[in-house]
Amino acid sequence: AQKVTQAQTEISVVEKEDVTLDCVYETRDTTYYLFWYKQPPSGELVFLIRRNSFDEQNEISGRYSWNFQKSTSSFNFTITASQVVDSAVYFCALSEAWDNNDMRFGAGTRLTVKP
Amino acid sequence: DAGITQSPRYKITETGRQVTLMCHQTWSHSYMFWYRQDLGHGLRLIYYSAAADITDKGEVPDGYVVSRSKTENFPLTLESATRSQTSVYFCASKDGEAFFGQGTRLTVV
Numbered sequence: 001a002q003k004v005t006q007a008q009t010e011i012s013v014v015e016k017e018d019v020t021l022d023c024v025y026e027t028r029d030t031t032y033y034l035f036w037y038k039q040p041p042s043g044e045l046v047f048l049i050r051r052n053s054f055d056e057q058n059e060i061s062g063r064y065s066w067n068f069q070k071s072t073s074s075f076n077f078t079i080t081a082s083q084v085v086d087s088a089v090y091f092c093a094l095s096e097a098w099d100n101n102d103m104r105f106g107a108g109t110r111l112t113v114k115p
Numbered sequence: 116d117a118g119i120t121q122s123p124r125y126k127i128t129e130t131g132r133q134v135t136l137m138c139h140q141t142w143s144h145s146y147m148f149w150y151r152q153d154l155g156h157g158l159r160l161i162y163y164s165a166a167a168d169i170t171d172k173g174e175v176p177d178g179y180v181v182s183r184s185k186t187e188n189f190p191l192t193l194e195s196a197t198r199s200q201t202s203v204y205f206c207a208s209k210d211g212e213a214f215f216g217q218g219t220r221l222t223v224v
Contacts, residue, residue, distance in 0.1 A: 006157075035212065045205065045215040091157060093213075102173065103148065103213055107157035 002027040002094045006106035013082055014114050021077045021109045023092030029053075034068065034075045035093040039108070045091070051075065082113045118142075121206050121216035128196050128223055136191045136219050138206030146209040147189040148173075149181065151202040152218070158205065164189055196223045 003026040013019045025034065036048040049059065051068050059066045063080045079086050089110045095103040119140040128134045140147065145166050150158040150173075160173030162181040170181050178200060180192045193200055201223045207213040 009155075033211075037215075043203070043218055045207075047212045047214070050212050093158075102160065102163065103207075103209065104160065104174075105150070105158040107155060 002029075002032070002096055002102070002104050004092050004094050004104055004106035006090075006092055006109050008109045009107070010110045010112070012112045012114065015084060016081050017113075018078060018080050019082050019111065019113075021079075021090050021092075021111065023075045023077065023106060025073050025075065025092070025094045027073075027094060027096055029096045031096070033095045035095070035103075036066065036075075036077050037091045037093065037105075039089040039091065041088070048077075048090075079111075082111075084113050084115055087111060087113045119206060119208050119214050119216045121204075121219050124217060124219060126219060126221045128193075128221070130196060130198060130223055132196050134193045134196055134221070136193075136204055136206075136221070138189045138191070138216060140187055140189075140208040140214075142208060142210065142214075143186055144208035144210045144214075145186070147183065148207045148209065148213065149179070149189070149191045150205045150207065151175065151200075152205060153202050161191065161204075193221075193223075196221075198223050 005024045032053045034051045038046045065078045067076045089108045091108045092106045122137045148163045149161040159175050164170045164183045167186045204219045206216040
């Protein structure tokens with residue numbers, strides 16, 4: 001069965017610092033999908049990115065970037081020049097096929113960005 | 116409005132009572148899910164459904180029942196609520212990415 005580990009329970013940084021959130025996954029499938037979600041203090045879950053197992057290209061979206069490395073089974077998320085509005089809980093998730101039932105989440109990393 | 120909605124948003128119930136959490140989506144996504152969110156555990160899958168009349172257990176199904184008679188609805192029932200079921204419950208539908216409802220905060224006293 002798939003498993004997602006987010007070893008960092010809480011991270012605190014000062015505004016404008018860069019921060020990387022780690023995600024390590026386990027799966028026996030060769031086809032799988034990785035996700036990151038953001039949960040701000042308001043509580044909703046906001047989709048950030050989806051990446052399939054065949055695409056190891058890193059992705060950048062504004063201040064956000066993702067580093068996918070199959071060799072280490074990691075899908076890390078970096079926020080550059082962090083802002084107070086980035087304060088949230090971030091979840092990494094794994095799904096073993098496009099329409100697979102079982103989307104498993106990590107325990108989440110609480111990021112606090114101080115002004 | 117298009118989207119996925121949960122009701123109620125907040126619920127307090129007593130131990131032993133039956134309570135049903137509602138979930139409705141407007142996209143006709145085949146897959147729907149129920150998760151519970153607890154501190155230190157992230158989101159844990161309770162039940163999921165691949166289509167109407169097809170449901171299956173997730174990681175933590177004990178004490179919960181689901182049904183899916185229509186594609187757009189996926190209610191979650193706690194047949195006899197316990198304090199350990201105090202949690203925030205999220206419903207989601209999936210078409211590639213998962214779209215989540217706003218959550219239901221359930222307190223069992």
